[in-house]
Amino acid sequence: ETGVTQSPTHLIKTRGQQVTLRCSSQSGHNTVSWYQQALGQGPQFIFQYYREEENGRGNFPPRFSGLQFPNYSSELNVNALELDDSALYLCASSFLLAGGISSYNEQFFGPGTRLTVL
């Protein structure tokens, strides 16, 4: 069984640039959630993708967008980077039942991508 993987591990960008982060979900999972964790803070929910559709979104602007592919891997795209976007970006995969809702929703996390915006 393959765990959740993320790439790249670290990334440095400048303000105004665009970035794409990638996540491969655990085998058998159909859902990927993305979180932003600023230094010293708890994770903040960005959005979740279930079967290639957005299945919930946190309080993040539209310049944060995502995709999920038929193999359930996912991308997080951030346009027009700002200094405050510097954070650890975590993805988590899970298996949701039909309808995209699960009262159990156990999530398995990847190691994260550390993004620094200069």
Next chain:
Amino acid sequence: KNEVEQSPQNLTAQEGEFITINCSYSVGISALHWLQQHPGGGIVSLFMLSSGKKKHGRLIATINIQEKHSSLHITASHPRDSAVYICAVISPDSNYQLIWGAGTKLIIKP
């Protein structure tokens, strides 16, 4: 008031001590997660529980649904247990997305 409160915020103990971290929540939940995060690292799921008690090695998690309270215990603590421990709940009020506690930073001294 946050929907998920953890205590203490910070905890420093000597190797071998019995550790307890508490989590209280104010929303209805379907399940509760205990997670571990090492400095600069990703998050590891320790337990997922909706009732009673679970044990894995030196870690024990309990939950009291009526009191809306959960505890994470570490027996015979070791410096490698030093990490941030996070409680997160799954609630129908949040469309079954995780509601996160602020975390408890644990340092175990040799």
